[in-house]
Amino acid sequence: MNNNSVFINKLRSSGLRPTKQRIKICKLLFDRKNTFHFTINHLNNILKNKYVEKISLATVYNTVHAFKKMGYLKEISINSDKSYYDTNVTNHHHFFDENKRELIDLDDKDVGKINIKKVLPGKKINSIEVLVKIANNN
Amino acid sequence: MNNNSVFINKLRSSGLRPTKQRIKICKLLFDRKNTFHFTINHLNNILKNKYVEKISLATVYNTVHAFKKMGYLKEISINSDKSYYDTNVTNHHHFFDENKRELIDLDDKDVGKINIKKVLPGKKINSIEVLVKIANNN
DNA sequence: GATGTAAATTATAATGATTCTAAACTAGAG
DNA sequence: CTCTAGTTTAGAATCATTATAATTTACATC
Ligand SMILES: [Mn+2]
Ligand SMILES: [Mn+2]
Ligand SMILES: [Zn+2]
Ligand SMILES: [Zn+2]
Numbered sequence: 001m002n003n004n005s006v007f008i009n010k011l012r013s014s015g016l017r018p019t020k021q022r023i024k025i026c027k028l029l030f031d032r033k034n035t036f037h038f039t040i041n042h043l044n045n046i047l048k049n050k051y052v053e054k055i056s057l058a059t060v061y062n063t064v065h066a067f068k069k070m071g072y073l074k075e076i077s078i079n080s081d082k083s084y085y086d087t088n089v090t091n092h093h094h095f096f097d098e099n100k101r102e103l104i105d106l107d108d109k110d111v112g113k114i115n116i117k118k119v120l121p122g123k124k125i126n127s128i129e130v131l132v133k134i135a136n137n138n
Numbered sequence: 139m140n141n142n143s144v145f146i147n148k149l150r151s152s153g154l155r156p157t158k159q160r161i162k163i164c165k166l167l168f169d170r171k172n173t174f175h176f177t178i179n180h181l182n183n184i185l186k187n188k189y190v191e192k193i194s195l196a197t198v199y200n201t202v203h204a205f206k207k208m209g210y211l212k213e214i215s216i217n218s219d220k221s222y223y224d225t226n227v228t229n230h231h232h233f234f235d236e237n238k239r240e241l242i243d244l245d246d247k248d249v250g251k252i253n254i255k256k257v258l259p260g261k262k263i264n265s266i267e268v269l270v271k272i273a274n275n276n
Numbered sequence: 277g278a279t280g281t282a283a284a285t286t287a288t289a290a291t292g293a294t295t296c297t298a299a300a301c302t303a304g305a306g
Numbered sequence: 307c308t309c310t311a312g313t314t315t316a317g318a319a320t321c322a323t324t325a326t327a328a329t330t331t332a333c334a335t336c
Contacts, residue, residue, distance in 0.1 A: 017332055019284065040322080056286045061323070079213075080221040080293085082322060095256075098264065110256035116270055118233075118248040126236065126271040132254055133264040155303055155312065178293080194315045199294070218322080220293060 014070045021055045025063050029073070035088040037076070037103035040064060043085075076103060078131070093130040106132065152208045159193045163201050167211070173226040175214070175241035178202060181223075214241060216269070231268040244270065 007026035008018040016022060028046060029036060038046075044060050064085060067073040076084040078096050084103060093106040114128050145164035146156040154160060166184060167174060176184075182198050202223060205211040214222040216234050222241060231244040252266050 017283065019331075021285070058287080058324085059285055062284080075217075077215050077217045079215045080218055083218040095258065095261075097261065104258075106254070106256060111252065111254060114249065114252065114268060116244070116249060118244060120233065120242075120272060122275055123233075123235065123272040124275050126273050128268065128270050130252060130266065130268050132266050134258060134261040135264050137260055137262050157303075157313065159314070196295085196316075197314055200314080 010072075016066055016070065021059050022063055022066075024051060024055065025060070025067075029067075029087055032087075035086065035105050037084055037086050037105075039082050039084055041082065078103070091127050091129065093132070095132050095134050098133055098135040106130070148210075154204055154208065159197050160201055160204075162189060162193065163198070163205075167205070167225055170225075173224065173243050175222055175224050175243075177220050177222055179220065216241070229265050229267065231270070233270050233272050236271055236273040244268070 004023055004027070007023050007030070010026065010030075011018040011022055024047065025043075028043070028050065029038075040057075040060060043064070044055075044057060047055050047060065064073060068075055068085070071089055072087075074086045074089045076086050076094065078084055086103070088105055092108070093111045095104040095106060096102075097104065111130055114130065116125060116128060142161055142165070145161050145168070148164065148168075149156040149160055162185065163181075166181070166188065167176075178195075178198060181202070182193075182195060185193050185198065202211060206213055206223070209227055210225075212224045212227045214224050214232065216222055224241070226243055230246070231249045233242040233244060234240075235242065249268055252268065254263065254266060
């Protein structure tokens with residue numbers, strides 16, 4: 001159970017002022033055991049339910065972008081409808097449940113090492129990610 | 139070099155009327171040797187340059203959706219800005235060049251077999267795709 | 277603790293991709 | 307040729323996201 005000072009330090013150390021909005025969002029995103037995958041809309045709804053004082057949607061966007069820029073969040077592209085964000089900022093793989101429309105992390109050991117044999121001159125590999133789309137049986 | 143009757147048959151056989159708009163788009167998309175990756179905007183621009191008679195943007199969307207539904211096109215999700223479409227409708231992997239912002243097909247042999255070890259009860263795997271983000275060196 | 281200033285928040289407008297609507301047009305069956 | 311369902315179309319609507327510009331806040335300096 002993190003307390004606010006952890007988040008205040010985290011924000012300060014990366015040049016972000018610890019405002020009450022950012023701290024609330026930090027608590028919501030990072031004060032948990034498991035990876036959290038969410039959309040802006042999802043996050044915004046949770047914030048509306050959890051706190052009386054509203055955080056403007058623009059601030060939710062701004063904050064998520066700031067956290068992404070600082071490497072606290074990672075953006076995942078599943079479809080072009082909306083962006084998904086991930087509190088697991090490492091390079092990793094996903095199941096995407098097409099019925100629940102939600103992401104599930106895959107461990108590297110669930111996928112195995114991927115070795116790309118093709119090389120393009122002048123280009124370097126930035127990331128290798130596997131997306132496994134799953135759906136209900138039958 | 140396909141002639142129109144190939145496309146007319148293709149459309150007919152899947153219950154789509156061969157209109158002049160659909161035939162033009164077929165020629166543009168499928169009368170080529172290599173896989174074509176495109177966005178709606180990209181396709182629309184090519185059509186505007188290639189033909190004097192304009193095809194309305196709504197028709198371009200309608201047609202691409204119809205082709206996707208019929209399995210002539212595949213949608214690829216790279217980011218949430220816009221959708222990419224692919225004339226290679228098989229399950230396959232991609233490079234995404236972050237500088238040119240374009241997709242490049244990877245052969246299965248460039249990636250190797252991917253064996254997902256994790257199983258979720260009640261769920262089946264629909265597709266497994268690898269996205270390798272690349273960018274200019276240095 | 278008061279003051280000044282840059283950073284942040286906010287409501288609202290703008291943007292841009294996509295989808296919807298409803299009227300006009302057309303393919304093709306009969 | 308006629309009729310009708312399918313298609314195209316311009317334009318409006320929608321929705322996620324970004325921009326704007328005024329207000330508020332954090333916090334360094336006094
Ligand atoms: Mn989609
Ligand atoms: Mn993006
Ligand atoms: Zn994840
Ligand atoms: Zn492809």
